[in-house]
Each structure stands twice: as structure tokens, then as C-alpha cells.
Amino acid sequence: MVTAISDPILDIRNLTKTYKGGNVALGGVDLQIRKGEIFALLGPNGAGKTTLIGAVCGLVRPSGGTIEAFGLDVEQNWRQVRRRIGLVPQELSFDMFDKVIRQVRYSRGLFGLPSDEARIEEVLRALSLWDKRDEPIRKLSGGMKRRVMIAKALAHDPDLLFLDEPTAGVDVELRRDMWEQIGALRARGVTIILTTHYIEEAEEMADRVGVINKGQILLTDDKASIMARLGRTEAHFILAEPMTAIPPALAYYPLTLEDDGMKLVYRGGDGTGKGKREVAELAQDLTRNQIAFTGLETAESTLEEIFVGLLTQPAEAAA
Ligand SMILES: Nc1ncnc2c1ncn2[C@@H]1O[C@H](COP(=O)(O)OP(=O)(O)OP(=O)(O)O)[C@@H](O)[C@H]1O
Ligand SMILES: [Mg+2]
Secondary structure, eight states: OOOOOSSOSEEEEEEEEEOTTSOEEEEEEEEEEOTTOEEEEEOOTTSSHHHHHHHHHTSSOOSEEEEEETTEETTTTHHHHHTTEEEEOSSOOSOTTSBHHHHHHHHHHHTTOOOOHHHHHHHHHHTTOGGGTTSBGGGSOHHHHHHHHHHHHHTTOOSEEEEESTTTTOOHHHHHHHHHHHHHHHHTTOEEEEEESOHHHHHHHOSEEEEEETTEEEEEEEHHHHHHHHOOEEEEEEESSOOSSOOGGGTTSOEEEETTTTEEEEEEOOSSSHHHHHHHHHHHHHHHTTOOEEEEEEEEOOHHHHHHHHHHOHHHHHO
């Protein structure tokens, strides 16, 4: 089930975290991230997403396991690793009275990099913050504040960027905008790991998706494979003439008759892309058997349905 990734940019092995008081936030996480990919970590509240990111970024002290980034053990090569990592935390945090541009400059300085006004301008322009550069942060809207957080995380040109719920509380338009920005970063070669509650975000942006629940990664896979493996296909053939029974010639297919025999419904596919293929074959078989249909509607399960299915049937998903 775990896809082997050669030469990962991030390699997490058996990572555990038990908080003081006995709260087990991570129960042995293995995760490898490919260079240049966008990886979306999906999971409900309290799943362990922020803890996992915190462990990589040095904000959370792991209880056990190892983390390698850029081929280096994170604990032993802390400074070297940290300056190549950018983090946009879930909680907004900055000096609200400070000006946008000063905060972004300051972040770059934190990593000991020489000042580079051209780079700061580039980052601010890319995030449409250039016009707001002299505004105190407290005057910005919530979505704009989140952009400043991203600008800060980019100021030192990280190779690996963590975005912990980057679009929480951001309106639809700004969210689309941010997806674009994130896509542009990927195009520049930045590897991105984001957490989200929005399935559509993972669906829209990610190359790969990991589902985490109760400190355990339930599954990681290419987005398309998850869709194919777990996705079911439903197809409704609207018949020209009502049917009283499914003809023996079609007995092979998982079919039901609905709407008083006016609708022939296919529900199948085991996740190998079989569903789509069978629907196409079924359409030919119908024609071959002189069964006319006037309409066809198909639907694939969304990541959201898959996700809910995984969380309610973890044993099956792990099989
Ligand atoms: N500082 C802390 N001390 C004790 N328990 C903590 C601490 N931080 C997190 N936890 C617990 O660890 C578990 C994982 O929390 P975490 O914040 O990593 O989840 P999350 O997936 O990021 O959730 P959300 O989607 O709500 O942001 C939860 O049970 C949480 O209550
Ligand atoms: Mg979180």
C-alpha cells in the first residue's frame, strides 16, 4: 500500500508523539515525500496534521522515530535543514502593528540570509501584496493576513514548504487565487505539503493525497489512483421503453432497474478503472440487444465520499 519513493525530499519513519498527559497525537507515522510534488494531508480535527508538521519544523519534539529532510537527519542537522523549510502555520501570528514589508524582510533575516530587496519585492508582488507593503498588518483582511504569512514563509526561498490549512477562513475567490500561487511555486520547483479540510482543495491541487486519522496514516496514493482504486462509478441509462426485467444478455453487469423500469442503473467498478470501461461496454451491449436509451448520466465518487468511506471503514481500507 505504501508507495516506495526513491530519493525522497522528506522521509519520516515510525514517527510518534505523545503529548504530556498521555495524548497520543502520532502513533507511528511513515511518510515519504517526492521532490517537487504537492502533497495534501487530509484529516479531521485532531487527526495529528499540525503535530506532524510541527515535528518536521522543530516546533514539536517527537517521542520516537526519525525524520530526514534533503537526505539529512533533521535533529542532527537542524540549522542546515530548517533554513530550507518554509512554514505557514495554522494560527496567524505576527506583530499586528508592524508593516507588511518589514515582517517579510524580518523573516528572511531570521534565517541569517543577506537582505535582498529585489526578492522581497518579487514575493510581495507574486502574492498581490506589493500595494499593501506599507500597511500595518492589523489593517488587512483575514485573507490578506494569510497571504502575508505565505510571503513570510517564502522570504528565505525554501525548497520545502508546509502550508497548514492555508485557505481556512478564506473566501472562494481568494482561495482560487491561492491555489494559483501554490501552483506557481510548484512550477519553480518548490515541494509543497499542505493540510486541508477542503476535499476540493486536495482534488484541485494535489499530486498525491494522504489521509490521516487518529495519528495514523490510513493511506497515501496518487490522487488519480485513489480515485480509481476506491472510486465507484454510477451510470444511469434512461430507457426509451420501460423494461420489466434485466435481460439475461446483461446479467453479467451489476445492474438494477429503477423508476418503474425506465432507468437502468449501473453501480460498479472496483477501483481499477473497471467502472468506466464496463459502462462503455454496457452501452454497446444495449445497442447490440436493440435496447434504446435516450440519456446517460454518469458520476464518479468524489474524494469526499472516499474519505468518509475510509474513516468509517478503516479496516477495509487498510486491507
Ligand atoms: N500542545 C498540546 N498538548 C497536548 N495535546 C495536544 C497538543 N497539541 C495537540 N494536541 C492533541 O494532539 C492531537 C492532534 O492534534 P493536531 O493539532 O496535530 O491535529 P490536527 O489534525 O492538526 O487538527 P485540526 O484539523 O483541528 O487542526 C489532538 O488530540 C490534540 O488535542
Ligand atoms: Mg491542525
